Amino acid sequence: MKAALHTPPLKAVYRALLREFGPQHWWPGRTRLEICVGAILTQNTAWTNVERAIRNLRRARALNLTTLHAAPLPQLAAWIRPAGCFNVKARRLRALVQFLVDEVGGDPTRLATGDAGARRAQLLAVPGVGRETADSILLYALDKKSFVIDAYTKRIFSRHGLAKDHETYERWRELFTRALPENRNLYNDFHAQIVRTGKDHCRKVPRCEECPLRRFF
DNA sequence: TCCCAGGTGTCTC
DNA sequence: GAGACACATGGG
Numbered sequence: 549m550k551a552a553l554h555t556p557p558l559k560a561v562y563r564a565l566l567r568e569f570g571p572q573h574w575w576p577g578r579t580r581l582e583i584c585v586g587a588i589l590t591q592n593t594a595w596t597n598v599e600r601a602i603r604n605l606r607r608a609r610a611l612n613l614t615t616l617h618a619a620p621l622p623q624l625a626a627w628i629r630p631a632g633c634f635n636v637k638a639r640r641l642r643a644l645v646q647f648l649v650d651e652v653g654g655d656p657t658r659l660a661t662g663d664a665g666a667r668r669a670q671l672l673a674v675p676g677v678g679r680e681t682a683d684s685i686l687l688y689a690l691d692k693k694s695f696v697i698d699a700y701t702k703r704i705f706s707r708h709g710l711a712k713d714h715e716t717y718e719r720w721r722e723l724f725t726r727a728l729p730e731n732r733n734l735y736n737d738f739h740a741q742i743v744r745t746g747k748d749h750c751r752k753v754p755r756c757e758e759c760p761l762r763r764f765f
Numbered sequence: 766t767c768c769c770a771g772g773t774g775t776c777t778c
Numbered sequence: 779g780a781g782a783c784a785c786a787t788g789g790g
Contacts, residue, residue, distance in 0.1 A: 591772040597788060598771090632770090632787035640773080678773050698771050714780090743771055 556710065556764040558727040562734065565741035568760040569748075572740030575688035580656035582611060583689035584648070587681045588640050589631040600630035613654045616645045640676025647674045656689065664692040679717045687739070693732045695724045696739045700746030707750070708765035 576595070577583035582602065589598040604627045605611045610619060619627075625638035651670065652658035659667065664686060671682035679697075686694035697720040706713040711723055728734060749759045 587771090590770090592770065592785085593772085594770040594788075596770090600788085630787060633772090633785040634787080636773080636785050676773065680772065684771080696771085700771065739771090746771085 556708070558724060558738075559729070561761060561764050562728075562738045562741065564760055564764070565745060566737070569741055569744050572737055572744060574736060574740035575684070577688070579611075580660070580689040581613060581648075584644060584656060584685050585611070585616075585641065587684040587689070588637055588644060588676065589628060591633070591637065591640075591681065593632050597630050597632060601628040604628065604630070613645060613648060613656075616641065617649055617654070636676075643675045644677060647671075660690040660692070664690075664694055667692065668694065679721075683721075687732070687735055691732060693730050693735055695721055695728070695735045697721050697724070698739070698743070700750070701739070701742050704742060704746055704750050704759075704761065708761060710765075 575583045575586065577586050585605070586598055586602060589601050602611070605616075608615075608627055610616060610627060616624070621638050621642060624641060625634045628634050628637055628641065631637060647670070648654060648656055648659065667690065668682055668686055671677050671685060672679065677685070683694045683696040686692040687696055697717055701724075702713050702715075702720060705711065705720075711720060724738075728738070745760065
């Protein structure tokens with residue numbers, strides 16, 4: 549393994565963020581299925597737009613596997629339109645729903661059983677489910693210990709020298725999982741804290757003077 | 766008007 | 779393997 553430029557005490561970083569923001573109580577979804585749907589819809593999209601799309605699905609009483617599975621692709625696209633890339637995401641959503649139907653008989657709870665590594669491989673084989681989406685589903689919908697790396701993680705920690713932004717997803721994930729105890733609640737809230745930090749401090753300011761992480765780097 | 770947002774797949778070299 | 783590009787809406 550290549551050495552990081554700096555290896556900050558990530559547990560202490562998390563504690564600092566927790567003090568700053570408080571527990572984030574993620575994911576903002578009511579059911580396992582809703583979290584899976586949100587994970588697809590949020591790809592390269594602001595969460596406010598995802599909420600609009602989910603609201604459309606709920607209003608249409610389509611936020612269930614039976615309706616999602618039966619819906620024609622154009623209907624699916626119309627419901628999720630506010631989330632952007634709606635034709636692409638409709639196909640991805642359809643593929644994920646098909647996987648859930650085929651693999652666990654339409655019961656996402658059954659997906660939560662079984663080995664995390666094997667489930668990750670299965671999810672990555674679904675068209676439109678990449679590493680971040682798979683890890684989000686594993687962690688937040690299936691309660692598996694799978695750390696999520698996203699754009700905020702790379703942006704924030706590359707600015708502080710943890711690793712280069714262009715390093716691979718798996719390399720970033722390895723940096724965090726090696727430095728942290730394997731704990732689902734920690735993985736869950738740490739990622740949420742990172743997103744909160746990104747939204748509050750790092751959107752447009754390259755090196756925010758008020759960044760709660762500054763003292764660690 | 767332009768840039769960005771909790772990515773992924775495809776194509777080209 | 780890396781980089782460019784398409785997908786597309788809504789907010790600032």
